[in-house]
Amino acid sequence: MTSTAPAEVTSTLEHRSKLGWAVQDALTVAQRNLVALFRVPTTLVFSTVQPVIFVLMFRYVFGGSITVPGFRYVDYLMAGIFVQTVTFGSINTGIGLAEDLSKGLIERFRSLAMARSAVLAGRTLADAVRNVIVIVLMVSVGFLVGFRVHTNVASFLGAVLLMVLFGFAMSWVMALIGLSTGNAEAAQAAAFPMMAVLVFASNAFVSTRRMPGPLRAYAEHQPVTAAVDGVRALLNGGPLAGKVLGSAAWSLAIVAVFAPLAVRRYRRAA
Amino acid sequence: MxxxxxxxxxxxxxxxxxxxxxxxxxxxxxxxxxxxxxxxxxxxxxxxxxxxxxxxxxxxxxxxxxxxxxxxxxxxxxxxxxxxxxxxxxxxxxxxxxxxxxxxxxxxxxxxxxxxxxxxxxxxxxxxxxxxxxxxxxxxxxxxxxxxxxxxxxxxxxxxxxxxxxxxxxxxxxxxxxxxxxxxxxxxxxxxxxxxxxxxxxxxxxxxxxxxxxxxxxxxxxxxHRLGNTIIEVRLADAGASQAARARLEAVGAAEVLDDGRTVALTVGDAGRAVLEVVRTLDSAGLTPEWLTVREPTLDDVFLQLTGHKAAPGAGEGEAPPTGRGRRGRRGAP
Missing domain, CATH: 3.40.50.300 (P-loop containing nucleotide triphosphate hydrolases)
Structure with a gap:
């Protein structure tokens, strides 16, 4: 109604569709996060320290006392370790967003005419890339302690895909938590118990069969168990379709629920 | 608009x-x-x-x-x-x-x-x-x-x-x-x-x-200009002298002793005439000021007058302009 922006403002603008910008903005933010990740690789290192300790502990300390019918324990274990790694790794998504929020970066991003989904999508995408790296490292560690893939390369890649997808889904849960808590320590404190209940009350390390009734019922019907089942089947062979579909369905359902919630939270974050 | x-x-x-x-x-x-x-x-x-x-x-x-x-x-x-x-x-x-x-x-x-x-x-x-x-x-x-x-x-x-x-x-x-x-x-x-x-x-x-x-x-x-006035500040040797000065200077304008206990701040309309009166008044009372300044009101004064409380802590202390000597204790001017 009053004046328009000077000509130079509009002339330097690039034009794309709304969806096109949503994708481009997410990639721009993802790139920013990856640059930071490689420049400050400590988070990458710490993402692997804990799972390596778990590998050593379960392989050598507890492993001797655990038998799972139909599996060498190290092969059974590693599927659980991979899923555990991406699950706990998703806490980084929440921490990163909480830090962006507390440092005022989100405020700046929200004052720009960029896609409202981009900061979150960029963060979860970057964390998916980080997960690929961490998984490669953990597979190498697995090989060192005797883990072997009993299927083929395609199945192995499918297993990696399932892990990354599950990590991506959990990242959206953590995005919501990170934005809601607004500081890194609180995000971590809020997330850890939830992640622990998901990871330890599952079939990641031991079979659910000997768990007491109610616990077993929970353990057999929760997303980490589904993810581990899919990964384990792809790495060790046996009936596949149902387990892989179940795992993917859980992940997609989590994204479908938590991505809109997280974006809504982002729009209101202050 | x-x-x-x-x-x-x-x-x-x-x-x-x-x-x-x-x-x-x-x-x-x-x-x-x-x-x-x-x-x-x-x-x-x-x-x-x-x-x-x-x-x-x-x-x-x-x-x-x-x-x-x-x-x-x-x-x-x-x-x-x-x-x-x-x-x-x-x-x-x-x-x-x-x-x-x-x-x-x-x-x-x-x-x-x-x-x-x-x-x-x-x-x-x-x-x-x-x-x-x-x-x-x-x-x-x-x-x-x-x-x-x-x-x-x-x-x-x-x-x-x-x-x-x-x-x-x-x-x-x-x-x-x-x-x-x-x-x-x-x-x-x-x-x-x-x-x-x-x-x-x-x-x-x-x-x-x-x-x-x-x-x-x-x-x-x-x-x-909301204050509409000039401020004359006179510093005296001690609290007793400043109280004595304040009492006498009330005849010239609204006078007040600042937080330091020794400075009298006077809000006046006609600065030139007021300075002469201040000097005469102090002289006849045998009070010799350490110094005397005449200044325009600053935004600090305005803020204090408008809000009844001081401006941001630190705003006038050390980092901001060198105009602020101890006048922050003065309460709302007339």
Whole structure:
């Protein structure tokens, strides 16, 4: 109604569709996060320290006392370790967003005419890339302690895909938590118990069969168990379709629920 | 209000039981600078957050260059830049990377983003540090980069939320110089500050805000003239002498002993005649002052008079102008 922006403002603008910008903005933010990740690789290192300790502990300390019918324990274990790694790794998504929020970066991003989904999508995408790296490292560690893939390369890649997808889904849960808590320590404190209940009350390390009734019922019907089942089947062979579909369905359902919630939270974050 | 670049009507915002803004109206004509002056918690930042589409108002209307923040937030975002007190730049990226990031996220064409970043780094004296990660920057450098980031897409309207809070005097002066250049270039600017000197130096008009409402508005000169008077300060040897002097000087103007117990501040209408009377009165009473000054009221005086409490802590102590000797204890002038 009053004046328009000077000509130079509009002339330097690039034009794309709304969806096109949503994708481009997410990639721009993802790139920013990856640059930071490689420049400050400590988070990458710490993402692997804990799972390596778990590998050593379960392989050598507890492993001797655990038998799972139909599996060498190290092969059974590693599927659980991979899923555990991406699950706990998703806490980084929440921490990163909480830090962006507390440092005022989100405020700046929200004052720009960029896609409202981009900061979150960029963060979860970057964390998916980080997960690929961490998984490669953990597979190498697995090989060192005797883990072997009993299927083929395609199945192995499918297993990696399932892990990354599950990590991506959990990242959206953590995005919501990170934005809601607004500081890194609180995000971590809020997330850890939830992640622990998901990871330890599952079939990641031991079979659910000997768990007491109610616990077993929970353990057999929760997303980490589904993810581990899919990964384990792809790495060790046996009936596949149902387990892989179940795992993917859980992940997609989590994204479908938590991505809109997280974006809504982002729009209101202050 | 055809020329208002920033227009706000009856803006209200409440957080729980805290009323942050309670019916604020303001209009900033294009190419001018409005200083929003007030203490912590006055509602300044809330107003900026609403105008930059970060917060939604509970009531009222806010628009920038005709784009309403509620109905056309992207339209607002395209024409504004925001630099804040928290220096929102990414410490893990270099200065150059930060500016390019904002350039891409404001949807500038790739070809213009690089040169624009270089131009801003040069202009804000950051060329030498352009390829260092920002975590190695000083506070002043971060603020300059933050300001540069707000300008990447050449917005015609700029919001600065307490741009120099926490900076040392040198960093503050550097930033003032940079902001002064932007203003000279004709940018419309809304600036919030707790520093009276900052508002006086940068703003065309000043709006004093306290408790979510506007309590005064005008140019720095107009606000000072609200006191309408000249202030004469006389320092005496001790408290007894100052009380004696105050009692006698009441005949000349409204007199008050300041916090130091030794200085008498006198608010007078006709400065020349009053000085003569003060000197005569003191002489006849046998009181010899250590010194005597005549000065115009400062914004500190105005603020104190308007709000009944002091301006921001630290605003006049050490970092701000050398005009402030101990007059802060004086209560509302007549």
């Amino acid at each position: 055809g020329d208002a670049a920033i227009l706000v009507e009856d803006l209200g915002k409440t957080f729980g039981e805290i009323v942050a803004l309670d019916g604020v109206d303001l209009a900033v004509p294009e190419g001018t600078v409005l200083g929003l002056l007030g203490p912590n918690g006055a509602g300044k930042t809330t107003a900026v957050r609403i105008l930059t589409t970060i917060l939604r108002p509970d009531r009222g209307r806010a628009a920038v260059l005709g784009h309403d923040v509620a109905t056309d937030p992207d339209g607002v975002r395209n024409v504004i830049g925001l630099a804040g007190q928290f220096a929102a730049v990414d410490g893990n990226l270099t200065g150059r990377e930060n500016l390019r990031l904002v350039g891409r996220l404001t949807h500038q064409r790739k070809a213009v983003v690089g040169p624009r970043a270089d131009e801003l780094l040069e202009r804000f004296g950051l060329s030498d540090a352009a390829d260092r990660t920002v975590r190695t920057y000083s506070g002043g450098m971060r603020r300059r980069l933050d300001l540069a980031a707000a300008l990447v897409h050449k917005p015609p309207v700029l919001f600065l939320d307490e741009p120099t809070t926490g900076l040392d005097p040198r960093g503050r002066n550097d930033l003032w110089a940079v902001i002064g250049e932007l203003v000279a270039d004709g940018m419309t600017l809304l600036l919030t500050t707790q520093y009276l000197e900052e508002a006086e130096r940068l703003a065309d008009r000043i709006m004093v805000i306290d408790g979510g409402t506007v309590i005064a508005e005008g140019t720095a000169e107009e606000l000072k």
